[in-house]
Amino acid sequence: QVQLVESGGGLVQAGGSLRLSCTASGRAFSSYILGWFRQAPGKERDFVAAIGRSGGTTYADSVKDRFTISRDNAKSTVYLEMNSLKPEDTAVYYCAATGLPYELAYSRTYDYWGQGTQLTVSS
Numbered sequence: 001q002v003q004l005v006e007s008g009g010g011l012v013q014a015g016g017s018l019r020l021s022c023t024a025s026g027r028a029f030s031s032y033i034l035g036w037f038r039q040a041p042g043k044e045r046d047f048v049a050a051i052g053r054s055g056g057t058t059y060a061d062s063v064k065d066r067f068t069i070s071r072d073n074a075k076s077t078v079y080l081e082m083n084s085l086k087p088e089d090t091a092v093y094y095c096a097a098t099g100l101p102y103e104l105a106y107s108r109t110y111d112y113w114g115q116g117t118q119l120t121v122s123s
Contacts, residue, residue: 002026002112004095009117012085016121020080022095022114029076033098036069036080037107038091039116045094047105049080058104063089085121092116 008020020036035050049059049069057069068081078095096110103109 002029002032002097004097004112004114006093006095006114006117009093009119011120011122014085014087014121014123016085017081017083018085018119019082020093020095020117020119022078022080024076024078024097030073031099032112033101033104034069034071034078035096035098035104035110036078037094037096038089038119039094040091043091045107046091047107048093050104051078052101060105082119085119087121087123090119090121092118 003025004022006022012018033052036048037045038048039045047060048063049067051057051069051071066084071078094116095114097112098110100109
């Protein structure tokens with residue numbers, strides 16, 4: 001099993017930048033595929049980005065070229081670097097982990113979830 005704890009959320013102005021972190025405890029962090037999802041009030045949880053065991057990445061179209069996902073296996077941490085933030089990026093951001101290398105855009109693929117961190121982007 002793995003436990004995930006997000007940090008780094010906050011309030012930022014539109015056009016600004018922020019980096020989220022998600023640190024894992026438990027076994028074999030490097031064996032997991034990691035994802036970031038977000039959920040705005042009254043909306044479903046949406047895929048943001050995922051990173052594979054070897055560092056391959058995939059992004060939602062809405063964040064492509066603005067967000068960057070990365071991982072540091074030595075620190076058991078996955079990051080989400082967010083630039084050119086927009087008010088519509090406002091949401092609770094969750095990190096998640098899975099052992100399955102497919103359907104990474106679907107929340108059902110992931111076995112482990114963090115508690116979430118709030119990002120608010122003001123206009």
